[in-house]
Amino acid sequence: MLKEAGPLDKNNPGFTEHLLDPRWRLSIPTQHRADIIKDNQVVLAAGYKGSLAIWNPDMWEKKGGRAGDVPPEERASFEDRFIAKVTHWIEKVDSQARVQLPDFLRDFCKLPRREVVVADAGDHILIWDRERWKEFLYQEFSRLEKSNKPPGP
Numbered sequence: 001m002l003k004e005a006g007p008l009d010k011n012n013p014g015f016t017e018h019l020l021d022p023r024w025r026l027s028i029p030t031q032h033r034a035d036i037i038k039d040n041q042v043v044l045a046a047g048y049k050g051s052l053a054i055w056n057p058d059m060w061e062k063k064g065g066r067a068g069d070v071p072p073e074e075r076a077s078f079e080d081r082f083i084a085k086v087t088h089w090i091e092k093v094d095s096q097a098r099v100q101l102p103d104f105l106r107d108f109c110k111l112p113r114r115e116v117v118v119a120d121a122g123d124h125i126l127i128w129d130r131e132r133w134k135e136f137l138y139q140e141f142s143r144l145e146k147s148n149k150p151p152g153p
Contacts, residue, residue: 017130020114024106025098028054029118032125037093044105045088049136051119051126052101052109057090059123101127 020026028036036042036056043060047053055063087108093099101111110129117133119126128136 015117015119015133018116018118020101020111020116021098022114024101024103024114025094026054026101026116026118026127028093028097028099029125030097032118032120033097036125037097040093041090042093042099043088044091044099044101046105046108047124047126048121050110050132051128052105052111053121053124053126054099055124060088063123 016029018026018029028042036054038057041057043055043057045053045055045060087105089102089105091099091102106112109127110132111127113129113131115130117128117130119128119133
């Protein structure tokens with residue numbers, strides 16, 4: 001269940017791997033459908049570090065349509081808010097809970113392949129190219145290791 005950002009459920013790994021269909025549609029994972037889809041719609045926007053964010057339309061409005069997935073130290077930047085605003089799409093979700101990922105947003109978020117990772121970001125989900133997700137995790141763990149901080153909240 002999506003919620004305001006907070007600690008991940010220990011029984012949930014926080015991400016799952018998926019395959020986009022030949023028409024570049026993502027089947028929204030079952031565990032996120034009730035929280036993400038509203039009136040058969042979702043909001044798609046540029047997400048954290050080049051990912052593609054999928055928001056519930058009400059949560060998007062509550063966050064003011066800004067890049068709510070940006071870490072607190074970066075959250076106030078005009079550029080983050082601007083990118084989120086100008087790259088967001090309201091998309092219909094079909095009867096099989098699939099959402100079309102627009103070409104422009106796929107290109108902007110660097111999703112060249114159909115193999116993706118869906119990551120739980122608390123109050124929305126993030127779609128990553130599978131290879132970029134691995135690179136992102138490696139970089140984050142390396143950064144944490146250098147700072148001697150344990151992973152987690």
